[in-house]
Amino acid sequence: MPDTTASQEEAHVWLTPVFTAKPGQEAALREALAGLQSASRKDAGCLEYTVFADDQRPGTFVLFEGWARHEDLEAHNEEDHVKDFVTRVQPLLAMPFTVTPITPLACYGQAL
Secondary structure (H helix, E strand, C coil): CCCCCCCHHHHCEEEEEEEEECCCCHHHHHHHHHHHHHHHCCCCCEEEEEEEECCCCCCEEEEEEEECCHHHHHHHHCCHHHHHHHHHHHHHECCCCEEEEECCCCCCCCCC
16 A cells, blocks of 8 residues: 655755845844744744845845744744734834745755
């Protein structure tokens, strides 16, 4: 009988949220994102949670996050530190933040 369970890599969830600060709010947004990064890295199932500054768009920050399972992401989104962050940063943002799910084209060690 064929194995119908998904591999560990296929179960992972990867996202790239993007945040753009209002002019003059860049430092406050950077600080809020740094706090979110520190807290979220401790959440169950967190594989990656790193904030990057976009070098081509000042005031724009890209978050690269990975979760072992969709359920881990759902639990993370219900954490107080995430809910508090979303509320706290609304006045700092030039536009609503976006979240793009992404999927690796190949697993580690495999050619594309």
